[in-house]
Amino acid sequence: xxxxxxxxxxxxxxxxxxxxxxxxxxxxxxxxxxxxxxxxxxxxxxxxxxxxxxxxxxxxxxxxxxxxxxxxxxxxxxxxxxxxxxxxxxxxxxxxxxxxxxxxxxxxxxxxxxxxxxxxxxxxxxxxxxxxxxxxxxxxxxxxxxxxxxxxxxxxxxxxxxxxxxxxxxxxxxxxxxxxxxxxxxxxxxxxxxxxxxxxxxxxxxxxxxxxxxxxxxxxxxxxxxxxxxxxxxxxxxxxxxxxxxxxxxxxxxxxxxxxxxxxxxxxxxxxxxxxxxxxxxxxxxxxxxxxxxxxxxxxxxxxxxxxxxxxxxxxxxxxxxxxxxxxxxxxxxxxxxxxxxxxxxxxxxxxxxxxxxxxxxxxxxxxxxxxxxxxxxxx
Amino acid sequence: xxxxxxxxxxxxxxxxxxxxxxxxxxxxxxxxxxxxxxxxxxxxxxxxxxxxxxxxxxxxxxxxxxxxxxxxxxxxxxxxxxxxxxxxxxxxxxxxxxxxxxxxxxxxxxxxxxxxxxxxxxxxxxxxxxxxxxxxxxxxxxxxxxxxxxxxxxxxxxxxxxxxxxxxxxxxxxxxxxxxxxxxxxxxxxxxxxxxxxxxxxxxxxxxxxxxxxxxxxxxxxxxxxxxxxxxxxxxxxxxxxxxxxxxxxxxxxxxxxxxxxxxxxxxxxxxxxxxxxxxxxxxxxxxxxxxxxxxxxxxxxxxxxxxxxxxxxxxxxxxxxxxxxxxxxxxxxxxxxxxxxxxxxxxxxxxxxxxxxxxxxxxxxxxxxxxxxxxxxxxxxxxxxxxxxxxxxxxxxxxxxxxxxxxxxxxxxxxxxxxxxxxxxxxxxxxxxxxxxxxxxxxxxxxxxxxxxxxxxxxxxxxxxxxxxxxxxxxxxxxxxxxxxxxxxxxxxxxxxxxxxxxxxxxxxxxxxxxxxxxxxxxxxxxxxxxxxxxxxxxxxxxxxxxxx
Numbered sequence: 001x002x003x004x005x006x007x008x009x010x011x012x013x014x015x016x017x018x019x020x021x022x023x024x025x026x027x028x029x030x031x032x033x034x035x036x037x038x039x040x041x042x043x044x045x046x047x048x049x050x051x052x053x054x055x056x057x058x059x060x061x062x063x064x065x066x067x068x069x070x071x072x073x074x075x076x077x078x079x080x081x082x083x084x085x086x087x088x089x090x091x092x093x094x095x096x097x098x099x100x101x102x103x104x105x106x107x108x109x110x111x112x113x114x115x116x117x118x119x120x121x122x123x124x125x126x127x128x129x130x131x132x133x134x135x136x137x138x139x140x141x142x143x144x145x146x147x148x149x150x151x152x153x154x155x156x157x158x159x160x161x162x163x164x165x166x167x168x169x170x171x172x173x174x175x176x177x178x179x180x181x182x183x184x185x186x187x188x189x190x191x192x193x194x195x196x197x198x199x200x201x202x203x204x205x206x207x208x209x210x211x212x213x214x215x216x217x218x219x220x221x222x223x224x225x226x227x228x229x230x231x232x233x234x235x236x237x238x239x240x241x242x243x244x245x246x247x248x249x250x251x252x253x254x255x256x257x258x259x260x261x262x263x264x265x266x267x268x269x270x271x272x273x274x275x276x277x278x279x280x281x282x283x284x285x286x287x288x289x290x291x292x293x294x295x296x297x298x299x300x301x302x303x304x305x306x307x308x309x310x311x312x313x314x315x316x317x318x319x320x321x322x323x324x325x326x327x328x329x330x331x332x333x334x335x336x337x338x339x340x341x342x343x344x345x346x347x348x349x350x351x352x353x354x355x356x357x358x359x360x361x362x363x364x365x366x367x368x369x370x371x372x373x374x375x376x377x378x379x380x
Numbered sequence: 381x382x383x384x385x386x387x388x389x390x391x392x393x394x395x396x397x398x399x400x401x402x403x404x405x406x407x408x409x410x411x412x413x414x415x416x417x418x419x420x421x422x423x424x425x426x427x428x429x430x431x432x433x434x435x436x437x438x439x440x441x442x443x444x445x446x447x448x449x450x451x452x453x454x455x456x457x458x459x460x461x462x463x464x465x466x467x468x469x470x471x472x473x474x475x476x477x478x479x480x481x482x483x484x485x486x487x488x489x490x491x492x493x494x495x496x497x498x499x500x501x502x503x504x505x506x507x508x509x510x511x512x513x514x515x516x517x518x519x520x521x522x523x524x525x526x527x528x529x530x531x532x533x534x535x536x537x538x539x540x541x542x543x544x545x546x547x548x549x550x551x552x553x554x555x556x557x558x559x560x561x562x563x564x565x566x567x568x569x570x571x572x573x574x575x576x577x578x579x580x581x582x583x584x585x586x587x588x589x590x591x592x593x594x595x596x597x598x599x600x601x602x603x604x605x606x607x608x609x610x611x612x613x614x615x616x617x618x619x620x621x622x623x624x625x626x627x628x629x630x631x632x633x634x635x636x637x638x639x640x641x642x643x644x645x646x647x648x649x650x651x652x653x654x655x656x657x658x659x660x661x662x663x664x665x666x667x668x669x670x671x672x673x674x675x676x677x678x679x680x681x682x683x684x685x686x687x688x689x690x691x692x693x694x695x696x697x698x699x700x701x702x703x704x705x706x707x708x709x710x711x712x713x714x715x716x717x718x719x720x721x722x723x724x725x726x727x728x729x730x731x732x733x734x735x736x737x738x739x740x741x742x743x744x745x746x747x748x749x750x751x752x753x754x755x756x757x758x759x760x761x762x763x764x765x766x767x768x769x770x771x772x773x774x775x776x777x778x779x780x781x782x783x784x785x786x787x788x789x790x791x792x793x794x795x796x797x798x799x800x801x802x803x804x805x806x807x808x809x810x811x812x813x814x815x816x817x818x819x820x821x822x823x824x825x826x827x828x829x830x831x832x833x834x835x836x837x838x839x840x841x842x843x844x845x846x847x848x849x850x851x852x853x854x855x856x857x858x859x860x861x862x863x864x865x866x867x868x869x870x871x872x873x874x875x876x877x878x879x880x881x882x883x884x885x886x887x888x889x890x891x892x893x894x895x896x897x898x899x900x901x902x903x904x905x906x907x908x909x910x911x912x913x914x915x916x917x918x919x920x921x922x923x924x925x926x927x928x929x930x
Binding site for chain 2: 048091121
């Protein structure tokens, strides 16, 4: 994470200290070598001449070595002036001209020294150089190419940084989205728990009013167990079908007390489906729905069947009750909080890969069917 | 990115300041500069600027530059020297010479008073040794000995023993030269700086370059000997054993290296040097000092010419060649590009000592167009594009393109200037795969016959491939004739050549020498072989001069 301190101006000296030191060391080494090479001439040895020293033979290399840091510094500073491009171009053009002239003058100085001419002849020598085509404009070309290369490198680096930033933002967005989904799921789960809790509490109240205290105690104990497991479930968005069925068993134990011997719950679970991961508390709202709108609405209804089967890459879960058919009011059905939450969760977790149907099952009863991808890992 | 400028005001100011200083260098004073005062040890020492590396080895030269000639002839003396006024041979290391009756053997008598700089006598064996060394080097210079018996065969590898070449020492003071064929110019050819004698120790000294540490180790027989030597500078002092040392009026000669012709000329103007030749071609720049200098000039014995390949295409037709010759405009390009050096050539041989150049050609564009039309190309219609073979180093020479443009303008003849690397160019010339070539021929002997000798072996040595038996017979005849009859025969041959125009002379060149005004005794030499022992410095009151030795 960046802070305001990241944008504080750091002097060039500090930013490039290592490179500058290396350059300084190399320069010092080169100076020592050049002096060592030119020493016989400097010491006045009659056999030694300036013409054959490296000082005379390497003028271009030496001058470029001295100029390159300055050129880099100038380019680094001028690149900031992206909105003053005329000024930038002018300065670069002026610098190119100055460097070219510097090379021409250096050539003149070299000729003056090598030929034992007085310094006052420098202008004459420089102009004579022009006479025989000795004015080389290559340094300007080299400088401009160098600057062009530096600009290209900088733009490439910025483009790369932009790309990297975009990727990081995308990753951050994805994480954020995942968190949002998780938060939404938690919120949905939090909606389920009170709904179930109120029903159960109503059941307990009803048992107590009917003086069925023993059963009421069992329900309270069962509810406690359910809540404990429910709290455990809240930590995870996905659970194995095995766990989900255990939870349902607890739930039906409570409901069995409510409905006494009238309720007959059947489980038809294919063994290979038990390790499959499903959204936690997926079946409980449907079971509760079946109890509320099916079993409890028709005294003759007593059968509730939970089944699970694998169809290739899909897991098919059904909750069937032999209660009355679905009400005509489709809107009420669609807007039932249990079904609506389940549909929303499936959509968030699986998108179009998941289906939830609620339909009449002739000759009697209602069947809720869920199709989700068959997963053996907790990630949807 | 920020839009704030991070180039401080002082950076811009520094750049501007630097620019100002540079502008001062560019536009600074370039006139009336103060000259360098002559050092006391340089009194009466002639300081000569040179631009190409000099080696005290008479056999190491790529081209006979004046500086090389002056350097070698200051250190060594050949058998003869040429009279600059008449080009006739004069005694030098040899006091006399005699031809055999069949003019195939030349016997030279050496001066008995000729000594090396260490006091040893100069003997005939010293010449034999030097000439053998020159042959064994197998450089281009060795071909100067080609007229000697078996020399050509040796250089071509047909003879292995250098001892069989026709030069021998009959005794200490008698040198005998045997020739394959008579050659009347042989004696003046012996004035070539390549043919100087070498002391028996010299070969080793040159190989070891020990003259840098011990200059006196280089033993020479010329008017001067080595006093100090470095790669940049050769200081010569008078050879106290030189037979005519009293005639030497200089105390010494100092050869000073300069980086190029412009700088060398500047050295003379600055008072650092007294003499430089040749001045660079092109326009003369303004003077930078007020040192009095003289610009001396001499016509070089050479000719710049266009060779027409007479074995190929329309150039086989003499009318076409004559049309090209008459249509050319020489003065226009010369005036435009180099009026100081170049002069138009109206014949093959320029004016030289003892012989005035002929005028055998007159430009006439109308006649040229008529001749071309008569040859079947009116207005240049149907005339193929001519390929002019040129070496790459001539790319900066403006004259070939100027001449070709004029041909197109006058005759409608188009030319392709094909610049090529040297090996390819040479191979093309040898194979005759071209229409025209362009180049300069420089004589090594002050004799008209030397410039014409290329027509003796046209298939080998010229680009025109013009094999004319009549001209060859005349040139062979001239080779055995002396004096005026010889000149008459050469003139006849030259007229025949100019009439047939196998090659078209376009320009002669002047060599320009820049001398300090105190330099005396400079004389023109068409081969640029001025002997510095003839010069001296005068007017000791002037800066950079000293009184002559008596």
